[in-house]
Amino acid sequence: MRAELISVGTELLLGEIVDTNAAYLSQKLAEIGVDVYHRHTVGDNLSRLAEAVGLALSRSDVIILSGGLGPTEDDLTRQAIAEATGRVLLRSPQAVDRLREFFASRGRVPTDNNLRQADAPEGAVLLDNPVGTAPGILLEHDCRQIYALPGPPTELHRMFTDQVLPRLEETSDLQGQRLYCHSLLLADIGESNAAAILAELIHDQSDPSIALYASPAQVRVRLATKAADAQTAHHRLQVAAEDIRCLLGDHVFGTNEDTMESVIGQLLRQRHATLSVAESCTGGLIASRITDVPGSSDYFLGGTVAYANEIKQALLGVPGSVLDTYGAVSAECAQAMAEGARTSFGTDFAAATTGIAGPDGGTPEKPVGLVYIAVADETDTHVEQHNWPGTREQFKRRVSQIALNTLRKRILGTT
């Protein structure tokens, strides 16, 4: 089965946004063994869009359009599919009702423009959008499947996973085989170091295939194998994963869809332990990441963002003498912050960060990128010094990751 992707939007052609949807869809299709031979990006122009759909219909079994389902006159995906397939647009009464309900739940009334989102080519099935207003479209035409999904990634991911993927898996011609993947997530090691450690393994082994992907503050080792059944695949993947764990040890913090914050949540939950944080240079990012996990209120009591020195003293009990003698960016201050948070929040664990995010504020002794991380528990407080020069955003992201990883190892008792 051959799929073709069409990304819709003048903002893409103007380079105002990067097309992450195309990469997401490509990856998901590869995972189920559906080949993507063409990807096309077209602006908000009816004739060029209809032409692209027509070209795709001439050479692909599945066409997935993303974007162009919004409420404005620039949103032309519905019309383009209708035109390319010689169908009329019909307004779905059920979809109109759903739109009215959606707006009513927010105390609003849909405009005429909004109701255009209930239009679809004759014969199409509307795909429910649980997280936005634009329903998706599935139209079967001349033995082809045409899908249209909304452009916002949250909506597209959700609808693709729940509604498109199961349909494609049902109709794909993998002859019983499909691609199975397993990922190991690494912290505190770079892509090239990980590649060097795994070099021999990667060289000697072709199935499962091993690939490394770096993203900010994290490396993903992706294992993939094609198999007729899940059990065979999982066995192969587990054997390979075990080899990798032996080589990389504690750097492996999770698998697949885990995040550092979800892993920490699981560890704390298993131990019925609680957590608080005291943040200076990460400015709330660690607390925000921890609370991204559903149910985190079970173990996370809260945190203090102590940006000013007087707040470090008043709310976290950092002694004035520590600030005077060692400064706010010091191992001593990080330790006092972690211990202060642990006391004031009354938690089993507390993590603290203090450093120089930049771009200003660095000195020769304490340059931009210097950071101290502390984790306190009932027995002790562990403090680390790191140096991560980079942009402010990179710095906050990396420090939050390394602080959470230090916390993880402390909970596990390996640091």
Next chain:
Amino acid sequence: MRAELISVGTELLLGEIVDTNAAYLSQKLAEIGVDVYHRHTVGDNLSRLAEAVGLALSRSDVIILSGGLGPTEDDLTRQAIAEATGRVLLRSPQAVDRLREFFASRGRVPTDNNLRQADAPEGAVLLDNPVGTAPGILLEHDCRQIYALPGPPTELHRMFTDQVLPRLEETSDLQGQRLYCHSLLLADIGESNAAAILAELIHDQSDPSIALYASPAQVRVRLATKAADAQTAHHRLQVAAEDIRCLLGDHVFGTNEDTMESVIGQLLRQRHATLSVAESCTGGLIASRITDVPGSSDYFLGGTVAYANEIKQALLGVPGSVLDTYGAVSAECAQAMAEGARTSFGTDFAAATTGIAGPDGGTPEKPVGLVYIAVADETDTHVEQHNWPGTREQFKRRVSQIALNTLRKRILGTT
């Protein structure tokens, strides 16, 4: 002049990397007024790649290929251009010399594969690559310009800026004109409502052009005009921006590269005022956004993430009676949190959030998505109730945006 982009590489079609080159080239071409109507991604397959080049030659004046210029047999861009234009590949002796020098400078000798990078279709000009081994290609064919650039972004950016851009500017039909843009950023209004308010303006006016782009919790109104000089362009853009501000009033919170948090930083800095936050359901995201702004330590003293009720009481002084009578998700609690933060941090302003992020924890009376936002200053505390059902991530993002916008209006004295 019309350009078409072809991104080459099976790794793109597998979703293993995101195509940032396409966005980069699109943006640079838009800036000099070259229209991009089509973008195409093709894998490492000679016939499909040659076909894509042929299609592009049939409808575009300039074709820019990125990727597929490496030394391996999978790198087929050179052959595809040769095939689509009916030319043979020739090896350039100068390019062979350059490759030998490049390798010699690293103490190595090029392999036969490496020397393939010196091949180009007959009649092509080789473009020097100062930061890598693969030279680029420029071939003029039937009044079309075909460019091929290497895929690594560092190499592509450098060669595009130094060697492609000047040639395009020379041959483009802009007659000295280029594109100038100005964006207005909107909060607390959806894309369709904004479009409805601006409908007449959009309809009546073609220069500057007006386009709306929605991103999470924000709408961008983008004005664009082609002009021979910056002054003419800026005048046109300012007149149109003024019309839009008249219609959208307080919804306009910033321009161009502003963010809500940077705008708030400017407002606080102008007033020599300080800020603290008290967050429950946003879990630190507001503090993290505020501290994303360089220099935010000048006005942001800190915040309390009070996830547990006992923390709301102990650290923010929320009375137990408020929690007992109204619950943690209530206007009364939000008000007490904001006032408590303002007192304990000693700031001029304080913002607070309390709500139900979900997916669990909702009740019929207090459903997932319900949130109270409070902003306290020396005169008063303003409290708002909102309802934003959605994913946990959407909820946190939207609530942080609306809370910051409420704060913005409070600082300006318009709420």
